[in-house]
Amino acid sequence: MLKVAIIGLGDVSFIHRKAIEESAVAELVAVCDINPTKHELYRDIPFYTQIDDLLRKQSLDVVHICLPHDLHVPVAKQVINKGIAVFLEKPVALNYKEACHLYEETARLNARVGVCFQNRYNETVKVLKEKLASNxxxxxxAIKGLVAWGRPLSYYTSKPWRGMMARAGGGTIINQAIHTYDLMQYIAGDIVDVKASLSNITDYPIEVEDTAVAQINFSDGVHGFAMSTNAYAANSSVECQVILERGKFTIKDYQLYETTDQGKVCIAEDKVSTKSKSYYGPSHQEAIEAFIKRY
Known part of the structure; x- marks a missing residue:
């Protein structure tokens, strides 16, 4: 059994915990958070408030990092320098330059670092990729991605780092809509150039954008359009649509539709997850399990 720890016990950490505990090849042996009251949530697991103590006292194979964005790269480097693999919550880094530094360190150490883009494992995405590969x-x-979500002011005031550029690295792009942008690139390939407009239309006292609109040119001449916002009144279903020379497919409401002469036909549907917020998607378990099995 692989010995696994979680660093950072915020909102998304419990999904990682559930996936590890349900794995047939991994065991959660320790957790770490600077807030000692989090120990109440993990009474049956060794708890640490200092990363150095965790890495010194525990023999670990994999560490899941679920920390604020600005801590992703420094903590990941600290862990891989101990010879331990890292499974990292999105985003990989605050910016491109920082991500390159982590990549270089990973290559130097021949280490293993995975990033949690779990929606690639959704059934709708798998079937769409199969359709595209069939030729x-x-x-x-063309490809389109739309994310219309809502975040109240309390979302930022409860955890101020979310609205700080130096700690979050951005707003809707890097935090909420990153999974949709990842799927667009996963489907359409390399990006050639981007022209975008960023704004804050909620007038919250935050440094990061709450709305983004972009035109994206991919390799092979694929045209992309993306829009994301945190200014809606609710979390509307994410939409991802692809247009081909002889077909059109749309992912919406956790279903994949093919548009034919007879109208829209549902050809795949994501599993329903009762373990997390619906907009997280149902595939954390599969993504985490895939990383663990490659150890």
């Missing part, structure tokens, strides 16, 4: 529909022409 039955011709070349990919």
């Amino acid at each position: 039955d529909y011709g070349k990919l022409v």
Whole structure:
């Protein structure tokens, strides 16, 4: 059994805990958070408030990092320098330059670092990728990603780092809509250039953007359009649509639709997750399990 620890016991950490505990090849042996009251949530597991103590006292194979964005790279470097693999919550880093530094360190140490983009494992995405690979529909022409979510002011005041550029690295792009942007690139390939507009239309006293609109040009001439916002009144269903020479597919409401001459037909549906917030998607377990099994 692989010995696994979690560093950072915020909102998303319990999904990691559940996935590890349900794994047939991994065991959660320790957790770490600077807030000692979090120990109440993990009474049956060794608890640490200092990362140095955790890494010194525990023999670990994998560490899951679920910390604020600015701590991702420094803590990941600290862990891989101990010869321990890292499974990192998104985003990988605050910015591109910082991500490159982590990549270089990972390559130097021949270490293993995985990033949690769990929606790649959704059934709708798997089936869409199969349809595109079949070549039955011709070349990919265009791709669209839409994310209309809502975040109240309390979302930022309860955890101020979320609204700070130096700690979050951005707003809707790097925090909420990052999974949709990841799927767009996963489907359409390399990005050639981007023209975008960022704004804060909620007028919250935050440094990060709450709304973004972008035109994205991918390799092979694929045209992309993306829009994301935290200014809506609720968390509306994410939409991802692809247009091919001879077909159109749309992921919405956790279903994949093919548009035909007879109208829209549902051809795949994501599993329903009762273990987490619906907008997290149902595939954390599969993503984490896939990383563990590659150890």
